[in-house]
Amino acid sequence: MTLLSVRNLRVTFPTRQGTFEAVRGVSFDLGRERLGVVGESGSGKSMTGRSILGLVRPPGLVTADRMQLEGQSILNLPERKMRKIRGRRISMVMQDPKFSLNPVMSIGDQIVEAYRLHAGGARAAARQKALDMLAAVQIRDPERVMQAYPHEVSGGMGQRIMIAMMLAPDPEILIADEPTSALDVSVRTEVLNIMDRLVRDRGMGLIFISHDLNLVAQFCDRVLIMYAGRIVETLAARDLHQARHPYTRGLLNSLPRLDAPQDRLPVLQRQDSWRDGDPIAESLETEFPGGL
Amino acid sequence: MNAARRNWLLSDAPQTRRQARLGALYQGWLTFRANKLAMFGLIVLIVLIAMAALAPWLSPQSPFAQDLANRLQPPSAAHWLGTDHLGRDILSRLIHGSRITLFIVGTVALIAPVIGLFIGTVAGFAGGWVDQVLMRITDIFLAFPKLILALAFVAALGASITNAVLALALTAWPPYARLARAETLTIRNADYIAAARLQGAGPLRLLVRHIWPLCVSSLIVRVALDMAGIILSAAGLGFLGLGAQPPMPEWGAMISDGRTYILDFWWVAAMPGIAIFIVSMAFNLLGDGLRDVLDPKGAKS
Amino acid sequence: MLTVEHLNVWFGHPPARVDAVKDAGFTVAPGESFGLVGESGSGKSTILRAIAGLIDTWSGRIEVAGQPVAARRRDRAFYKTVQMVFQDPYASLHPRHSVDAVLSEALRLQGMDDIDRRIARLLDDVGLGRGFRFRYPHQLSGGQRQRVAIARALAAEPRLLLLDEPTSALDVSVQAEILNLLSDLRAEHGLTYVMVSHDLAVVGHMCDRLAVMQQGRIVEVMTVEDLRRGAARQDYTRQLIAASAGYQRA
Numbered sequence: 001m002t003l004l005s006v007r008n009l010r011v012t013f014p015t016r017q018g019t020f021e022a023v024r025g026v027s028f029d030l031g032r033e034r035l036g037v038v039g040e041s042g043s044g045k046s047m048t049g050r051s052i053l054g055l056v057r058p059p060g061l062v063t064a065d066r067m068q069l070e071g072q073s074i075l076n077l078p079e080r081k082m083r084k085i086r087g088r089r090i091s092m093v094m095q096d097p098k099f100s101l102n103p104v105m106s107i108g109d110q111i112v113e114a115y116r117l118h119a120g121g122a123r124a125a126a127r128q129k130a131l132d133m134l135a136a137v138q139i140r141d142p143e144r145v146m147q148a149y150p151h152e153v154s155g156g157m158g159q160r161i162m163i164a165m166m167l168a169p170d171p172e173i174l175i176a177d178e179p180t181s182a183l184d185v186s187v188r189t190e191v192l193n194i195m196d197r198l199v200r201d202r203g204m205g206l207i208f209i210s211h212d213l214n215l216v217a218q219f220c221d222r223v224l225i226m227y228a229g230r231i232v233e234t235l236a237a238r239d240l241h242q243a244r245h246p247y248t249r250g251l252l253n254s255l256p257r258l259d260a261p262q263d264r265l266p267v268l269q270r271q272d273s274w275r276d277g278d279p280i281a282e283s284l285e286t287e288f289p290g291g292l
Numbered sequence: 293m294n295a296a297r298r299n300w301l302l303s304d305a306p307q308t309r310r311q312a313r314l315g316a317l318y319q320g321w322l323t324f325r326a327n328k329l330a331m332f333g334l335i336v337l338i339v340l341i342a343m344a345a346l347a348p349w350l351s352p353q354s355p356f357a358q359d360l361a362n363r364l365q366p367p368s369a370a371h372w373l374g375t376d377h378l379g380r381d382i383l384s385r386l387i388h389g390s391r392i393t394l395f396i397v398g399t400v401a402l403i404a405p406v407i408g409l410f411i412g413t414v415a416g417f418a419g420g421w422v423d424q425v426l427m428r429i430t431d432i433f434l435a436f437p438k439l440i441l442a443l444a445f446v447a448a449l450g451a452s453i454t455n456a457v458l459a460l461a462l463t464a465w466p467p468y469a470r471l472a473r474a475e476t477l478t479i480r481n482a483d484y485i486a487a488a489r490l491q492g493a494g495p496l497r498l499l500v501r502h503i504w505p506l507c508v509s510s511l512i513v514r515v516a517l518d519m520a521g522i523i524l525s526a527a528g529l530g531f532l533g534l535g536a537q538p539p540m541p542e543w544g545a546m547i548s549d550g551r552t553y554i555l556d557f558w559w560v561a562a563m564p565g566i567a568i569f570i571v572s573m574a575f576n577l578l579g580d581g582l583r584d585v586l587d588p589k590g591a592k593s
Numbered sequence: 594m595l596t597v598e599h600l601n602v603w604f605g606h607p608p609a610r611v612d613a614v615k616d617a618g619f620t621v622a623p624g625e626s627f628g629l630v631g632e633s634g635s636g637k638s639t640i641l642r643a644i645a646g647l648i649d650t651w652s653g654r655i656e657v658a659g660q661p662v663a664a665r666r667r668d669r670a671f672y673k674t675v676q677m678v679f680q681d682p683y684a685s686l687h688p689r690h691s692v693d694a695v696l697s698e699a700l701r702l703q704g705m706d707d708i709d710r711r712i713a714r715l716l717d718d719v720g721l722g723r724g725f726r727f728r729y730p731h732q733l734s735g736g737q738r739q740r741v742a743i744a745r746a747l748a749a750e751p752r753l754l755l756l757d758e759p760t761s762a763l764d765v766s767v768q769a770e771i772l773n774l775l776s777d778l779r780a781e782h783g784l785t786y787v788m789v790s791h792d793l794a795v796v797g798h799m800c801d802r803l804a805v806m807q808q809g810r811i812v813e814v815m816t817v818e819d820l821r822r823g824a825a826r827q828d829y830t831r832q833l834i835a836a837s838a839g840y841q842r843a
């Protein structure tokens with residue numbers, strides 16, 4: 001079943017130089033799968049995620065022909081209704097964890113508060129849940145980290161704290177915006193395993209925004225490649241290395257490789273035709289309609 | 293304004309320091325201008341300032357000239373806003389009173405936030421026992437109701453307009469200190485502060501060049517929003533006879549004079565009341581507009 | 594160029610004391626590029642901060658260019674030798690300072706003259722045009738911000754550059770640009786790098802040798818050739834290399 005269906009999503013910002021389109025007609029369906037979204041900085045990945053949750057700040061304007069969560073439209077819902085959906089049904093791990101955490105409130109308090117906001121319940125129970133979640137994301141001494149303030153944890157710990165916070169209320173859809181960019185590979189594997197289990201066992205839908213192409217190729221089922229606010233190519237993740245769009249190829253080539261050292265890394269030569277040229281292999285429907 | 297100048301100001305890639313600075317100012321002005329209510333507030337304040345500056349020429353009569361034969365006259369062609377119990381022209385007194393109001397507001401707005409900014413940022417930045425001591429002092433001040441504390445100050449220093457202003461300033465700073473400290477706490481661990489340290493910047497430089505610019509904007513907004521309260525407090529002191537002394541045309545004192553006649557000669561108290569109301573509201577609206585411009589959270593994206 | 598011996602770094606007081614780095618030691622030769630990899634939260638950033646003098650609570654011995662560094666306040670000469678680039682380009686630039694203000698303050702604090710010319714040079718060095726000089730951080734992309742941060746670090750003309758995950762917040766095309774830039778700068782100015790990264794491919798591309806950290810300890814120091822051959826002595830390193838080969842579903 002399709003969890004989330006988006007057609008012709010546009011996000012525009014009025015600026016003094018005219019309107020700026022951050023997202024220009026994005027369409028996709030999300031089933032109970034791992035959907036990767038890759039693309040360079042500023043290509044509109046985060047804006048796509050934020051617009052689904054109604055988190056685009058004014059004066060930004062979101063329009064779409066369709067934006068449905070299990071058949072029910074969630075486009076531009078009033079804030080009060082959106083708050084019921086946010087966290088409980090769809091949650092989002094923000095890109096910049098340190099920025100999203102309150103710098104003058106302890107981490108434990110923040111997780112407990114976020115959890116109780118959605119699930120209610122006693123403080124002690126919420127605290128236990130928070131400790132469990134921190135342990136699940138491989139934080140070594142959760143008791144200490146609960147007491148710590150955001151500046152007292154490392155970059156990667158901050159990221160994992162955000163993930164723990166967002167997974168605590170058991171959402172149906174998780175939008176993870178660069179959730180593992182500051183994690184070392186071994187911890188990253190664990191965090192990915194958690195998300196993977198949620199997708200497989202509980203049928204969660206995952207939108208995984210990342211610029212790590214190798215990771216997306218291995219972890220996700222399907223990949224959308226974005227450039228300048230548009231999807232330029234849609235592929236099954238395992239075929240990512242056979243991508244045909246020159247932009248995708250350019251991104252792949254600019255990765256350093258452990259097994260093939262080179263003196264200089266090739267950098268991307270952007271072409272104007274990518275902005276409006278025809279997308280490649282755009283199949284909107286999820287290939288996993290029945291879930292995995 | 294012509295298009296070339298506008299583009300020059302709004303350029304994404306300014307060529308000189310001056311262009312960048314003017315560009316930033318112009319951007320702020322555009323944001324502010326978009327807020328109609330804030331513009332209204334600004335216009336009221338400009339009128340107030342003009343009124344204060346031109347008071348002797350604007351006011352139809354002397355604010356002190358008594359005319360007991362024409363006391364307590366209702367608004368008329370001769371006295372637009374009527375006369376008070378000594379037959380003085382209320383309009384003239386209001387116009388001259390704007391000078392006193394501006395003096396009070398201006399001085400308090402200069403003293404209180406500066407004290408608050410200094411104490412708050414030093415406490416937040418230094419931490420440890422400095423923070424403890426400074427914040428306990430702040431708490432002590434906060435524990436008393438503002439007006440009562442101001443009353444105590446004035447009672448100790450003697451009733452006069454200068455002492456009233458001083459008392460108000462000395463009682464108004466603690467919230468600013470709190471605010472500045474809170475801001476400092478969020479800033480002081482930031483990487484850009486660490487980076488400045490690595491350039492060899494000392495604590496004083498960090499405080500003045502790096503931390504103050506980030507605290508000042510929220511303080512300005514807060515001050516603008518608090519101005520209304522300060523005008524009212526000043527009026528309150530005047531009303532109690534502890535601020536401006538007769539026959540000074542201070543608005544609060546004017547209300548106080550009018551209160552005995554409030555039922556039969558409503559305009560004596562109502563006119564200065566309306567003036568206070570309009571100016572307070574103007575400051576509030578201005579504060580709202582300034583928040584749009586200065587609040588880093590709104591201006592960031 | 595840099596010697597670290599028996600470095601311990603801790604935060605707070607007992608019983609809440611956190612030992613972030615325990616008995617770490619390594620040396621970096623002049624002109625070398627040294628990688629620091631390991632578990633998240635294992636103390637990599639903390640080591641760099643201790644070297645840079647941003648943390649007071651440490652013990653052990655740190656020598657820069659043959660001179661032991663002071664435990665607390667460092668003098669200006671130290672900052673002329675050692676500079677640092679931070680992990681998050683969005684947090685490392687003052688939101689109210691233009692590029693020009695950032696660079697001229699750095700130059701002035703280092704007692705340089707001829708500031709206008711030097712700023713132009715620095716911007717050229719990091720591949721930013723003149724047009725960027727008077728922009729504010731919110732007018733810059735992540736990659737451009739990181740370039741400004743690198744320019745700020747280069748302002749003092751340091752010989753040792755501490756790089757804390759300089760590209761982890763950037764997308765791959767910008768990462769390639771920044772890595773190329775760092776290689777060029779190293780060749781041009783003969784810089785020495787200590788670079789933290791969790792991406793073994795990036796370390797393999799940039800560095801000559803690397804140290805692997807786990808739970809505050811350095812568990813292994815190896816050359817990049819060994820890393821490529823997968824010749825690790827420690828279990829944890831092997832685990833890391835295996836994991837970096839890709840994600841396998843559990």
Ligand SMILES: Nc1ncnc2c1ncn2[C@@H]1O[C@H](COP(=O)(O)OP(=O)(O)OP(=O)(O)O)[C@@H](O)[C@H]1O
Nearest residue numbers: 013020022040041042043044045046047048593764
């Ligand atoms: N408030 C705003 N006003 C105008 N433009 C904006 C605003 N917020 C974002 N944008 C623009 O929208 C575009 C898309 O931004 P978005 O954050 O989605 O990029 P991204 O793909 O997530 O990039 P990154 O990998 O750097 O996170 C960018 O070009 C950005 O400059």
Ligand SMILES: Nc1ncnc2c1ncn2[C@@H]1O[C@H](COP(=O)(O)OP(=O)(O)OP(=O)(O)O)[C@@H](O)[C@H]1O
Nearest residue numbers: 152153154155156604613633634635636637638639
């Ligand atoms: N100011 C502080 N106060 C208390 N503990 C701290 C402080 N700074 C760091 N720590 C702790 O020190 C440990 C090491 O942190 P550090 O930032 O060095 O990790 P890291 O290796 O850089 O990790 P990452 O790869 O996730 O950035 C962590 O457990 C962290 O919680």
Ligand SMILES: [Mg+2]
Nearest residue numbers: 045046095177
């Ligand atoms: Mg993003």
Ligand SMILES: [Mg+2]
Nearest residue numbers: 154155637638
């Ligand atoms: Mg770190």
